[in-house]
Amino acid sequence: MVPNEEKEMAQQVESMQEPVAASTIDGVGSRLRLVRQIYGLTQRELARRAGVTNGAISLIEQNRVSPSISSLKKLLDGIPMSIADFFTLDLTPTQQVFFRAAELPEIAIGPEISLRLVGRKANGRAMQILREVYQPGADTGEAMLRHNGEEGGVVVRGRILLTVGHQEQELGPGDAYYFESQLPHRFRNAGDDICEIISANSPPSF
Amino acid sequence: MVPNEEKEMAQQVESMQEPVAASTIDGVGSRLRLVRQIYGLTQRELARRAGVTNGAISLIEQNRVSPSISSLKKLLDGIPMSIADFFTLDLTPTQQVFFRAAELPEIAIGPEISLRLVGRKANGRAMQILREVYQPGADTGEAMLRHNGEEGGVVVRGRILLTVGHQEQELGPGDAYYFESQLPHRFRNAGDDICEIISANSPPSF
DNA sequence: ATCTTATGTTTAATATACTAATCATTTCCA
DNA sequence: TGGAAATGATTAGTATATTAAACATAAGAT
Numbered sequence A, B: 001m002v003p004n005e006e007k008e009m010a011q012q013v014e015s016m017q018e019p020v021a022a023s024t025i026d027g028v029g030s031r032l033r034l035v036r037q038i039y040g041l042t043q044r045e046l047a048r049r050a051g052v053t054n055g056a057i058s059l060i061e062q063n064r065v066s067p068s069i070s071s072l073k074k075l076l077d078g079i080p081m082s083i084a085d086f087f088t089l090d091l092t093p094t095q096q097v098f099f100r101a102a103e104l105p106e107i108a109i110g111p112e113i114s115l116r117l118v119g120r121k122a123n124g125r126a127m128q129i130l131r132e133v134y135q136p137g138a139d140t141g142e143a144m145l146r147h148n149g150e151e152g153g154v155v156v157r158g159r160i161l162l163t164v165g166h167q168e169q170e171l172g173p174g175d176a177y178y179f180e181s182q183l184p185h186r187f188r189n190a191g192d193d194i195c196e197i198i199s200a201n202s203p204p205s206f
Numbered sequence C: 001a002t003c004t005t006a007t008g009t010t011t012a013a014t015a016t017a018c019t020a021a022t023c024a025t026t027t028c029c030a
Numbered sequence D: 001t002g003g004a005a006a007t008g009a010t011t012a013g014t015a016t017a018t019t020a021a022a023c024a025t026a027a028g029a030t
Helices: A028-038 A043-050 A054-061 A069-077 A083-088 B028-038 B043-050 B054-061 B069-077 B083-088
Strands: A106-109 A114-116 A128-134 A150-157 A160-164 A167-171 A176-180 A185-188 A195-202 B106-109 B114-116 B128-134 B150-157 B160-164 B167-171 B176-180 B185-188 B195-202
Touching: A028 A054, A028 A069, A028 A083, A043 A054, A043 A069, A054 A069, A069 A083, A069 B069, A083 B083, A160 A176, B028 B054, B028 B069, B028 B083, B043 B054, B043 B069, B054 B069, B069 B083, B160 B176
Parallel strands: none
Antiparallel strands: A106 A114, A128 A195, A150 A176, A150 A195, A160 A167, A160 A185, B106 B114, B128 B195, B150 B176, B150 B195, B160 B167, B160 B185
């Protein structure tokens, strides 16, 4: 029996070689693919680390087989990520990571006041707000940060090079970010000016 | 290949027929068994609900096979419980559910003040404290309550019949409880007197 | 005591996941 | 342009999970 959770998708008359395209998050395989790509691993590299074959990963990621727990555990150990985190992590495409200045939703508007919300509304969580200052050349390190909770922030001054998972962008004043702290991340000030960020994280980490 | 996550255990010279004994929480199968028992289901009943065979459940619970995700999902759907919750739920035997009055650890002792902590220390979570009054015959219902978070409380007056999962106890003044709200639970005042409970739950539910 | 029923376990047969190898496609470097 | 390297996909064969049925044991009921 083939799992094939999106059986309704096609009469095989259609061209079957859509590259990867439609990011369906349904299915363990799809989740695994996204997580693997976020961590910048190829199927073969993950296969090597996990001690399984790349073919198996390919089949799993296509949702053509349903991996055993032991296999899934091996794979996640190679990332590394816990099974609980794997099933808990929110990977919905609406979970935007980067927000351009103009994209920040405006919460309260007055003639002299403009409040803009970072991320999305209704994430009712207790947060810790920080003011971070990065001197030129500052770097949180190649060994990427990784911890529990969520974090977000707004660049106030200067520019910062932010890496989250496999994505990387340079953000300037007004730009912002929001991501799950579990994703490996790194802050670098590659410019010549001091960079200032207003950030928040939850749960409070110190 | 047998999963056998504790491969270091024996040279097969030893007697291989240790019954099952030692309640090892390690392994998906052991977890499944505990969860199933907490919900008061037999292997056959769960098998019927999930659409798998009781034999398969038996093998899984003995950790002799590693179920596929699709099988595990079917089983958890029959309980019901999400995969994420399954791997997140804390089932360590130190997670005590019922606490007799004398068991409550004393936090602060003075000549006129005695503070006793319900549950364990260092569960630093934001909580909501409630005063609950149950009239004689009151009952939260046969359709057991089930929601996110954790809850605990102390009986101040009268007696309450509390069911949590498959466990049931009648608590009197000074007795207390603490459990994950995900476990199906039910409060009944089977006596003739008003029952009063001081309770807390997290995250705040209203 | 002897049925009956209900429980978990085991076993042979079958369905499925996984491996090892190959194929197909893209990238990129000469 | 062409060849090597790297990536993901596929396929036949093998290992493993799951089924269907029987076995073993215990608890009640009469």
